[in-house]
Amino acid sequence: MIQCERLTKLFRGVRPVDDVSFETRAGECVGLLGLNGAGKTTLLRMISAVLTPTSGQLSIAGADVTEEAHSVRRQIGYLPENPPVYGEMTVEGFLAFAAGLRRVPRGRVAERIARVGAQCQLEGVLHRRIEHLSFGYRKRVGIAQAIIHQPALVILDEPIAGLDPAQIVSIRELLLSLKGTHTVILSSHMLGEIGQLCDQLLVMHLGRVVACGAPTELFGSPEHTITVVATLGGRRERVVQALEQLDGVLQTEVSAGENNTVKAEVKIAADKRPELSRTLIEAGLDLFDLQQKRDELETLFLRLTGEPTGERS
Amino acid sequence: MTALWLIARRELMAILRSPLGFVVAALVLAADGLLFHTRALGGGEKYSTEVLTQFFFDLSGLTMIASIPLSMRLLAGERQRGTLTLLLTSPIKDYQIILGKFFGALAFLCLLTLLTLYLPALIVIHGKISIGHLCAGYLGTMLLGAACLAIGIFSSALSKSQIIAAFLTAFALMAMVLFWLVAKVTEAPLDDVFMYLALHNIHFETFRTGKIHLRDVVYYLSVCGFFLFAATRVLESRRWR
Numbered sequence: 001m002i003q004c005e006r007l008t009k010l011f012r013g014v015r016p017v018d019d020v021s022f023e024t025r026a027g028e029c030v031g032l033l034g035l036n037g038a039g040k041t042t043l044l045r046m047i048s049a050v051l052t053p054t055s056g057q058l059s060i061a062g063a064d065v066t067e068e069a070h071s072v073r074r075q076i077g078y079l080p081e082n083p084p085v086y087g088e089m090t091v092e093g094f095l096a097f098a099a100g101l102r103r104v105p106r107g108r109v110a111e112r113i114a115r116v117g118a119q120c121q122l123e124g125v126l127h128r129r130i131e132h133l134s135f136g137y138r139k140r141v142g143i144a145q146a147i148i149h150q151p152a153l154v155i156l157d158e159p160i161a162g163l164d165p166a167q168i169v170s171i172r173e174l175l176l177s178l179k180g181t182h183t184v185i186l187s188s189h190m191l192g193e194i195g196q197l198c199d200q201l202l203v204m205h206l207g208r209v210v211a212c213g214a215p216t217e218l219f220g221s222p223e224h225t226i227t228v229v230a231t232l233g234g235r236r237e238r239v240v241q242a243l244e245q246l247d248g249v250l251q252t253e254v255s256a257g258e259n260n261t262v263k264a265e266v267k268i269a270a271d272k273r274p275e276l277s278r279t280l281i282e283a284g285l286d287l288f289d290l291q292q293k294r295d296e297l298e299t300l301f302l303r304l305t306g307e308p309t310g311e312r313s
Numbered sequence: 314m315t316a317l318w319l320i321a322r323r324e325l326m327a328i329l330r331s332p333l334g335f336v337v338a339a340l341v342l343a344a345d346g347l348l349f350h351t352r353a354l355g356g357g358e359k360y361s362t363e364v365l366t367q368f369f370f371d372l373s374g375l376t377m378i379a380s381i382p383l384s385m386r387l388l389a390g391e392r393q394r395g396t397l398t399l400l401l402t403s404p405i406k407d408y409q410i411i412l413g414k415f416f417g418a419l420a421f422l423c424l425l426t427l428l429t430l431y432l433p434a435l436i437v438i439h440g441k442i443s444i445g446h447l448c449a450g451y452l453g454t455m456l457l458g459a460a461c462l463a464i465g466i467f468s469s470a471l472s473k474s475q476i477i478a479a480f481l482t483a484f485a486l487m488a489m490v491l492f493w494l495v496a497k498v499t500e501a502p503l504d505d506v507f508m509y510l511a512l513h514n515i516h517f518e519t520f521r522t523g524k525i526h527l528r529d530v531v532y533y534l535s536v537c538g539f540f541l542f543a544a545t546r547v548l549e550s551r552r553w554r
Contacts, residue, residue: 073402084394086327087394088327
């Protein structure tokens with residue numbers, strides 16, 4: 001779907017995107033990961049034909065972004081970090097306007113509004129003015145305008161930034177529903193969220209792609225050692241005993257958890273996770289939760305980008 | 314409906330729904346009425362034609378002033394709110410964006426101008442005026458307004474700030490109006506060039522006195538064309554930055 005080769009953007013002597021190459025397949029969800037200023041937005045703006053690359057090749061579904069920008073724009077839907085919505089319009093009026101701009105046939109506009117309205121859970125606010133909606137709803141309207149013309153490629157810049165936890169959950173579900181029917185490329189610096197949604201990750205740093213691959217390859221490859229936190233019901237000694245029986249455990253730390261649970265932090269090879277859960281259950285322990293230690297993901301990410309892993313000033 | 318007319322309709326509705334549209338309309342109409350009462354009707358007995366000529370002179374000045382706040386938001390406002398991205402990522406040409414915005418604002422300015430029709434109607438009740446004079450005056454005012462909006466949209470394309478865009482427009486309009494003064498202090502052939510480029514003096518004079526010269530129509534349409542083309546180029550150049 002996207003073919004990007006040695007793409008560079010030069011802007012006032014700075015290279016916000018520098019020699020970036022990657023490829024994506026149709027129907028895939030690709031995540032751009034990077035710190036602020038890594039070049040994610042500039043790259044997305046070039047993919048969406050808003051910015052023209054200084055050098056390199058970029059094509060969307062075979063159409064060159066520089067030479068055939070008009071044709072590329074027919075195939076994309078773009079949501080920038082701040083939803084591009086007109087506050088004085090109603091949601092329905094705005095979606096009809098966006099559909100008209102994207103050449104949706106007049107007779108199909110109502111049907112498309114109903115469909116994206118249902119998909120983005122906007123049915124209850126279709127007749128309300130956008131300026132009266134919460135930021136979460138405005139994001140939904142922004143996503144709805146990006147998919148109203150059924151584009152092959154949906155580009156979302158920081159779709160979960162600025163949302164509260166409840167909104168993040170609902171937007172995550174919405175994004176998951178887009179996978180398969182559209183190719184999705186989204187950017188974020190929230191590693192946990194993007195890792196759950198994407199089939200492929202591109203880690204960017206200072207305008208360059210420093211790592212590329214599936215989330216498990218990058219942050220949980222078999223040779224990687226990870227720390228898993230298990231929340232268990234049962235006696236502490238039994239937990240220690242069960243973990244001692246398991247091969248490949250490098251380090252364990254067992255402590256009392258909340259509500260009479262036991263919390264076990266286990267340093268283990270990433271591919272040993274299924275064995276770990278089996279062992280704990282077979283030992284007669286109640287397994288309430290099993291997840292990779294949160295701050296460890298961030299540390300791995302900082303290691304990939306070459307940033308210091310301590311406190312950042 | 315083409316993208317151009319969609320943008321024009323949205324722009325017109327946005328002005329009609331915004332407080333800015335109401336404030337501009339209220340101030341312009343109030344000033345029109347006041348100036349008509351004090352300047353056009355005042356100062357002793359006059360022929361109806363003189364009253365109408367003075368009315369169009371005042372109306373043209375107010376139309377120029379009204380074009381500044383109306384045009385400042387057209388592109389600078391879109392950039393400030395981040396909505397320009399919606400237009401830039403849609404399969405439409407940059408000139409359609411510029412023309413759509415221009416026609417939307419022009420429709421409002423024409424509507425505002427036509428709302429002053431009750432003032433010439435008062436002259437008809439108490440005197441006698443030619444319909445041709447009326448049509449020529451309104452045509453000239455709308456052409457002048459269109460030229461001012463084109464200059465305004467160009468300034469709006471140059472700046473991210475609506476305030477700076479307004480100052481740029483005001484400065485450009487003032488400079489172009491004062492070209493007739495520059496023409497007085499320059500020598501041939503520059504004096505002719507400045508005199509021709511002057512936005513108001515010779516070109517509007519014919520319209521307000523009830524005459525339509527093709528030369529003046531061409532001048533105002535050329536100003537529109539030049540600045541709308543320049544605004545399109547500025548918008549295109551932003552894709553490189």
